[in-house]
Amino acid sequence: MNGYQPRDLYGSLKHWKTAVMFQYTSTGRLPGWNGNLDFDVFYGDEAAWDKYAKATKMVINKSIVQKTTTKDGVWTITNEVGTFRPNQKLGIFKYPGLELTGKYYDKGESVKYFGYVSNPQAGYVYIAYRYNSKLIYYVACREIATGRALGTFE
Numbered sequence: 001m002n003g004y005q006p007r008d009l010y011g012s013l014k015h016w017k018t019a020v021m022f023q024y025t026s027t028g029r030l031p032g033w034n035g036n037l038d039f040d041v042f043y044g045d046e047a048a049w050d051k052y053a054k055a056t057k058m059v060i061n062k063s064i065v066q067k068t069t070t071k072d073g074v075w076t077i078t079n080e081v082g083t084f085r086p087n088q089k090l091g092i093f094k095y096p097g098l099e100l101t102g103k104y105y106d107k108g109e110s111v112k113y114f115g116y117v118s119n120p121q122a123g124y125v126y127i128a129y130r131y132n133s134k135l136i137y138y139v140a141c142r143e144i145a146t147g148r149a150l151g152t153f154e
Contacts, residue, residue, distance in 0.1 A: 019043060020052075070115060070128075072136050077115035077128045084111045084127050084141055086151040093138040097122025101137065111139055120144060 021042050028039035042049060070077040075096060085108055092103045096119040105111055113127035117138070123145060126138040142149050 072117075072128070075117050077117045077136075079115045081114055082112075082127075083154040084113055084139070084151050085109065085154070086111070086139070086141075088150065090139050090150060093126065093140075096126040096128075096138045097124060097140070105139055113139075116141070118144060124150075 021040055024039040024041050026036060026038050028037040030037060044052075068079045070079055073095070086105050088107050090105050092101045092105065093099060094101055096117050098119075111127060111129055113129045115128045116125055117128060118125045122140075123143060124140040125142040125144060127141045128136050128138055131137050140150055141153075
């Protein structure tokens with residue numbers, strides 16, 4: 001590459017004994033490319049590069065792992081297990097925001113849930129829990145508009 005002058009970094013590295021790769025510049029230019037390019041120096045041969053390029057060990061970011069879901073009629077519940085403790089008396093619904101059961105969770109009681117569902121028309125996110133291992137009931141746990149939680153999550 002025209003204008004590139006390789007340099008020996010060994011001896012001038014502050015925090016490492018050796019370097020495998022070094023970014024020579026972040027403002028490199030090549031004909032036919034618009035904008036800046038990173039120019040890097042690899043201190044190794046083609047066989048060593050192939051070993052790095054074909055490495056099989058991966059780090060997985062858990063925040064991007066797709067969550068599983070459960071269907072309850074027209075509602076799609078995102079599966080997530082936890083415990084919720086309301087900070088006020090909250091009604092129990094047969095469907096998220098629809099059809100109150102007439103029962104309530106009092107402030108501080110614990111609800112073990114298996115997922116959550118959002119109902120924008122009602123304005124809340126609801127946790128979903130199983131009653132008698134079969135029926136699914138719902139309790140509002142967060143306001144959609146403000147994000148304010150209606151209790152604590154464990």
